[in-house]
Amino acid sequence: MEDKEIQAYIKYLENKFPDETLKSLSIIIDGKDVNLDYIFQTQNxxxxxxxxxxxxxxxxxxxxxxxxxxxxxxxxx
Known part of the structure; x- marks a missing residue:
């Protein structure tokens, strides 16, 4: 997977959850499907x-x- 595509997924999550800070992202490609497993940092x-x-x-x-x-x-x- 290209870096540009990874950055697009990160930007998607940042736009979808603007008040959260992304801690980790795992991208799993299964044929034509892409599964995103992500964890946000805990908020005080x-x-x-x-x-x-x-x-x-x-x-x-x-x-x-x-x-x-x-x-x-x-x-x-």
Whole structure:
């Protein structure tokens, strides 16, 4: 298989899954069929919480009023 064709398969996967990063790709040719076995890199995720009616991961982007509202709220344990 030519390098140009391999790059086309990689580009196809990148377009089909734009938010993923390709870790490995195995191309298996079976007659006229081509099977693609691929693995994406695991993604780190940020914990999202609902604070003062906003979905946030951290409070660092809150302005002074929202930060004060968060510190004044009643926290249930």
């Amino acid at each position: 995720f940020e914990k999202i919480r609902k604070i003062t009616d906003y979905l946030v991961g951290t409070l660092n982007r809150f302005n002074n009023a929202k930060a004060a509202e968060e510190s004044d709220r009643v926290k249930y344990v």
